[in-house]
Amino acid sequence: MQTAEQEHELSAGYDSFLDMVTNIVGILIILVMVVGVRASKLPPPNSSPKALPEGYAHDLEELHRRSAAVQSLRAEVLQIHEAIRQVEIDRAAREFERRNLAGLVAQIGKAIQEKASEASAWERELFSLQNQLAESQRRAEELRRELDARSDIRPDPIATLVNYPTPLSVPADGEELHFQIRNGRVAYIPLDRLLKELVTDARQKIYRLLEVPEVSGTVGPLGGYRLQYVLVRRNVALEDRGGEEVQGAMVQLRRWVLQPVADVGDPAEKALDETSEFRRRLAGYRPEKTIVTIWCYPDGFAVFRKLRDFLHQQGFSVAGRPLPNGYPITGSPGGSKSAAQ
Template sequence: MAGTRKRSSVELGHDAFLDIVANLVGILIILVVILGTRSQQVAQEIKAQSQVSNDDMAQLATETARAAAAREASQQLEKQLAAVATELKSRQHERAVLNDLLGVAQAAWEAKQADLDEHRKQAVQLVAAQAALNTELQQLRGQRSQLEASEAPVVSLEHLPTPMAKTVFGEELHFRLKDNLLSVVPVDRLIESIREDFQHRVNGRDGTMASQVGPIQGYSAQYEMSRQRKAVSSGGRVGMATQIQLVGLVIEPLKEPHGQPVEKVFQGRSMLDVELAGRDPATTTITIWVYPDSFASLRKLKEHLYQRGFATAARPLPMGRPISGSPNGSRSSAQ
């Protein structure tokens, strides 16, 4: 019984060991299965990741190629833009040059047009003047026919005596006759004012000086005087003397027109009557500076002065030239 118990114990222990070994083997098998399954999953994941990376690389290569192509295309566009900008600048310069040429051409065209308009205007004026002359000619022919048909009337002519001219040495009054306006020219008073002004300004210095005096009775005088010391001979002796000489003199009114109408002068109580009052006709000469537009009035004025006993001296002046004097001038010749 004891032997039976011992054997049973050994068998029980052997069975337990076998159970343990069997359990361990089963665990190992399970672990191997799990490890194999896990290894397969890891291999699949690695393979999947490898496939994803290859796709990404392929896509990256594609994008890189597209980027390179885009960069090259951008560079080409930049070059084209630079060429277009250069061409645009050149076209703008050409446009500016063409605008300048257009402005010059337009100005020339306007000048030619204005010249043409002026010629047309002159032509119209000439045609109008010709028509007026033709009309006047017809009128004159009609008057001539009437005169030839009528008896010639007796015409009485009035004339002024024309005595021999003589140089003026007495008192001389100056008048100006322009635009049929008569005005007094205060020559003597202006010369006296020039003398005083020159003595005040020269202050003992030699040389030439120009100045202006007036206004006196509406006239001013611009003058130029010279003062210099020079050697002179007197009685066989030579000495130094101061010479003062009038170089030039211009007398003008302050404004134009200036004076009193001649027709009003003949009506009495005029400025001419004031100037002639108390003067002796035998020793007074009237000098009249006259312009071409007043020659007819000069004739009437000379008749008026002749009736009052005054001799007159006419000094014709061209239009636009003022009354002037110089050391080489001549004295008036009265009639």
């Protein structure tokens, strides 16, 4: 982008060029007028040379030749004048475009300054801390190299300590994420959403319990899973306001069964990649407020241990729910909550 000084020099040079061309055109016009005046005093071209004084015929022929040259120069001058006019028009258009671009650049610069001024104190502090961290890392690297240069004794190998939480479990009462290790894949189970759909679907079928003792339904598929459930009618004895016993009924969920409808999720060996679904699901939850429940079949225990260790490092509580081969994930009012460690 040109600076203001460069633009001023370019505009001044261009104006000087236009002044010079204009002066040349003016001189040519004066010459044409002088020659025209002289030519107007001459006899007509078709007059007989014999009537003219001796030697004057040659001068007359020379003047006619020069007159033709002047006419040619006049045509060229007019062409140059038209070219100058066109150049001036182009210059005016470029100047208009330059002014518009300069205004746009000024607006963009103002917007950038406004955005920069809107940076929060937290962002500035974060930037400062990042600089301090980089400087500390650089200093630590210098000290390490200096220590290596001064010491002839190799340091003892550093032992890595792995710390596991105390094996005490508590029921999961906060936010809970569910995953399943099945057929060599780690899949996310949208259990909360399926249970909400179960409640909505069950409300539409409760009236049928007036005629039959139990009703079944299915919701989904959602996220590769379908949820089947059974509602039952329970007859209960109640007391009215007078203390007399009356018969009543209530609706109860007997159980639900989670059925996979496709092999979803990521391969077990890629479950801890930054782009995996496992990592993406964890990113939206706070470790100190979230419990991760992992439903695992016997062939996935090794993968479970890797996931458990990673989750503990991130600060999550982990609940393991082992399942026998061929046994689906089920739940009921009489079941137990996930116990997290």
